[in-house]
Amino acid sequence: MALTEALLIDNVRQLSGLNGEATAETPLFSSGALDSIAMLNLITLIEMEAGIEIRADEVTLDNFDTVSRILRFAEERGG
């Protein structure tokens, strides 16, 4: 799959609430940095790059709050 840590970090780093600072462990949603529209954009990117369809009940902080959690989730779903 084409979903890599570098791609995700690059993407969230560009999202304005983080002002360029982001690592694989930066809280994205629980910190308030990403709003609901940023979330929709991020989900679209993950679906496209990982080739998976994300169900509404899978969008949780456990699966999405950091880049490393997103990668773990995408891997478990078997991309």
Place this chain on the structure above:
Amino acid sequence: MSALATTLYELFADNLAERSDKVFVIDPLDSFTYADVAVDVDRVADWLVANGVGSGDRVIVQLRKSAREVAAMLAVAKVGAVVVNVNIAQTAEQLRFVAQDCGAAAMILDPSRAKALTEAAGMAVLVAGCALGLPGYARWDLLPSPGGTAPAPRLDSDLAAIIYTSGSTGSPKGVMLSHRNILAGARSVARYLALREDDRLLSVLPYSFDYGLNQLTTMMLTGGTIVHQPVAMASEVVKAMQAYRVTGLAAVPPLWIQIVRLLDAAPASFPALRRITNSGGKIPDTILERMPHVFPDADIFLMYGLTEAFRSTYLPPCKFQEKRGSIGRAIPGAEVYVIKPGLGIAGPGEQGELVHRGPLVSQGYWNRPEATAEKIRPCPELADRIGDEPVVYSGDTVRVDEDGDLWFVGRNDALIKASGFRISPDEVEELVHRSRLVADVVAFGVADDLLGQCVHVAVTLLPGADQAALMAHCRHAMPAYMVPRAIHVWPEAMPRTASGKLARPEVVRSCAQRLQEPRP
């Protein structure tokens, strides 16, 4: 009920005599009584006074949704100053713009935002949290115990808050709200939503948004409880609704879409829930249709408003099935007319521009008398009823049905409305130009199931520039809701009008045509 309150601070403080030990704010990890919040209000009020902030000064609050955010706003109100709440998702650049535009006297910031202010702020800054490496900024944690700052006397016609919002032209404008505006909004909404002292509203929407702020003011009016949910993620919202036995939820269409889809996939019951509300745009009918199924025991209120007059109409829940998608009629304490320019008031079956009259009409735009005079002005078609009393022109076309209920038709101007955010094409174009990658740019709205509308831009690229670099610039320079969904690269110079201006309608039409062609 704070029946006697005339200012924003009194709306809160009138609760202290009767229910100081009642829980007022619930944060994810902690809860706070009215008395707890009052202590923080007083500590911050002392700091404001010590820094020379007084009646009429503007103070910026940019904090995560928390009891401290509430205390900061009320402290500003207590010293008679004007609250300018900036959404935590806004960039450092936008924060600087607002601070400069409103001539802020002080700022109360989240540590992450304070760090982003690379240059000296040039004013007193209070940081709510760890301020390591932020010399010169005061720290909330180190503020002394309350020293007894008295509330500053204010008229109910004085300014209480400024809410920044985009118009169809130029930069964001600050909508000025008086204490009376805010209290009238709380009283009207508490009445038609039948809010009570035992209500617990879930607050997901930011307090920088009038709809979100009103949840807080109605709970202060009734002596209720506000439950904070800082993460606008459907799964987290549902969890909080159940954990805190929430009695009311307010959301905007993109969030409703996610919540309804989640509950369709994984049904949940909410025995405490009394009502749910929507404003800030139209919910797609496929989602509206499912709402009574996933919330069988809640009343569903569909509402309409714009920041310049807060809220104009609502559809009573008993009409939800029959009039699904209608915005209903005027809320209590406001008058709404549908105007056919030059002809008069629209009757059943007709359409026209919605105008709003009454105590919710804002005080106009901060430092922009011309823009104010254009938006809030006497209505010749109403002269025989109300003389030259100014009304708010919504810029929205609505249709009147045979019963007198209103239906949203569309906007009269180029303003893009995505998920309750109003986006000015001018502002998008200005930010795209700052990339120095484009020669010409035209921004426009395209219908979108999730957001209502989304932003597209057409550009001619400068030599050596590429689309990916432009998108990266947009992601960096713009808040998420403004970032273009698509960039249309125009292959040659854009068409111009006779006077040399960009022929925008032609550009937009051509892009729209290409969007409708089947994808290869």
